[in-house]
Each structure stands twice: as C-alpha cells, then as structure tokens.
Amino acid sequence: MIGISLIKILFLYRAPIYQSCFDPLGSDCLNNGWSISNRIDTCAGIKYIGRFGERVPLTQTFLCPQGLQMKFSFTIGMFDSWDLQENFFVYCDNVLIDTFKYTPAHSSHLCFDSVYREDIVQKSFRFQSPLGKNSLTLKLQDDLDESINNESWGIRNVLLEVFEPCVDFFSECNYQGEFWRICAGNQTSLSKNLPLQIKSIIILKGIIVKLKDAKYFGGNMQTYTTDQPCLNDFNFPKYQKTI
Numbered sequence: 001m002i003g004i005s006l007i008k009i010l011f012l013y014r015a016p017i018y019q020s021c022f023d024p025l026g027s028d029c030l031n032n033g034w035s036i037s038n039r040i041d042t043c044a045g046i047k048y049i050g051r052f053g054e055r056v057p058l059t060q061t062f063l064c065p066q067g068l069q070m071k072f073s074f075t076i077g078m079f080d081s082w083d084l085q086e087n088f089f090v091y092c093d094n095v096l097i098d099t100f101k102y103t104p105a106h107s108s109h110l111c112f113d114s115v116y117r118e119d120i121v122q123k124s125f126r127f128q129s130p131l132g133k134n135s136l137t138l139k140l141q142d143d144l145d146e147s148i149n150n151e152s153w154g155i156r157n158v159l160l161e162v163f164e165p166c167v168d169f170f171s172e173c174n175y176q177g178e179f180w181r182i183c184a185g186n187q188t189s190l191s192k193n194l195p196l197q198i199k200s201i202i203i204l205k206g207i208i209v210k211l212k213d214a215k216y217f218g219g220n221m222q223t224y225t226t227d228q229p230c231l232n233d234f235n236f237p238k239y240q241k242t243i
C-alpha cells in the first residue's frame with residue numbers, strides 16, 4: 001500500500017530573512033539580535049541601533065540556504081567627527097563585501113556633538129550566501145580611532161533578503177545530511193522525485209510548506225511556516241514502486 005505523498009510550497013513574496021528597526025520611533029529597534037544588544041540611540045528624532053565605534057565589530061549569524069543570491073541593506077548614520085581616511089567595512093563570513101567612507105559634502109548637523117556633522121546614507125549589497133553551510137555571519141565594523149562621543153555610527157532599516165526564495169529539505173535533523181532544494185518556479189512535486197527522507201527543513205519567512213502523506217496524520221495536510229530542525233514525527237517516505 002503506497003500512499004500518495006505530496007509537497008506543496010507557497011512562495012508568497014520575496015523572503016526576508018531578517019528585518020529590524022524600520023519604525024522611526026524605534027519600537028522594533030531594541031531586540032535586534034546583534035552581538036552588542038540593547039543599544040539604541042536617537043538622532044534628529046529617529047531611532048538607530050547604536051551608537052557603535054572604536055573598531056568593535058557588530059555581528060549576527062543567520063540560518064540561510066547556501067548558494068543563493070542575497071541582498072543586505074541598511075541605513076547608516078555616520079555621526080560626528082569621522083576623519084577622511086576612516087572607513088566602514090561590511091563582511092559576510094569574514095569576506096569583505098564593501099567598504100565606504102563618510103562624505104563631508106553630504107553631511108549636515110543633525111545630532112550629538114553640535115560641532116560635527118552627520119552623514120546619513122542608504123546602503124545595499126548583493127552577494128551569494130556561502131557554500132557548504134546553512135548559515136552566514138554578517139559583520140559591520142569601523143576603523144575609528146576616537147571615542148564614541150567623538151565619532152560613531154548607528155544603523156536602521158536593516159534588511160537581509162533572498163532574491164530567489166528556495167526551500168531546502170534535509171535527510172537528517174538540524175539541516176544535516178543530503179539536501180534537496182525546491183525554488184520558486186519548480187514548486188510542486190510528488191514524492192517520487194524526492195531523493196531522501198525529510199528530517200529537517202529550512203523555511204524562509206513568507207514561504208508555506210505543505211506535506212501530505214496517507215500514512216501520517218491520517219492523511220491530513222501538515223503545514224509549516226518556520227524552520228523545522230527535526231521532524232521526528234514525520235518520516236516522509238521514499239517513493240517505492242507498487243509491486
């Protein structure tokens with residue numbers, strides 16, 4: 001007796017892996033997951049995650065399918081007395097993806113030390129998520145040589161998203177073992193196409209995965225909208241030909 005097993009995936013919109021601090025008043029800025037937590041400050045009435053400086057790195061690791069086109073964007077406030085030779089660095093897994101500087105011509109007096117001006121800039125980067133792993137670590141760092149009261153930065157409108165949303169299925173718990181990928185555009189599949197039994201699934205926000213098999217949960221459709229690190233109760237069967 002072979003049940004008909006079905007995977008159906010709904011890709012509702014381009015999937016954000018992470019977003020934080022989009023509300024100008026900052027209610028969503030405080031619990032942001034970055035390595036230096038609970039730091040929030042206000043410039044010209046707008047909240048920023050920060051202030052940071054003194055070359056201390058700010059990092060965050062995200063669960064993320066490998067080898068996908070990613071976009072990382074944020075608004076940075078570069079506050080006060082940045083010198084012309086000083087830089088800001090953006091890394092993914094310790095690989096530099098961009099560096100930029102404070103631009104005096106763009107700056108204006110907005111906040112903090114009234115002697116020095118602020119440069120507020122929208123930044124956006126595209127890169128591929130690292131291969132051979134299911135996570136990536138973003139790192140933001142300056143090379144400022146003076147105190148935060150003298151020169152600093154903060155970020156807001158922080159967004160990490162995937163351009164081609166995909167769902168990765170794994171043969172072992174915790175996203176290990178063989179993996180099999182369904183992307184937007186090749187989304188519905190019968191289990192005869194499955195090369196493995198599903199034990200864990202990376203499900204980006206905005207994606208709904210539905211699994212159905214006659215032998216499990218009375219044949220009812222199971223719906224998942226978040227990462228599933230270990231589906232011990234759902235041993236999705238390999239397809240077998242009826243004898």
Ligand SMILES: [Ca+2]
Pocket residue numbers: 079080109110111112113114115116117118
């Ligand atoms: Ca200032």
Ligand SMILES: [Ca+2]
Pocket residue numbers: 081082083086144145146151
């Ligand atoms: Ca300096």
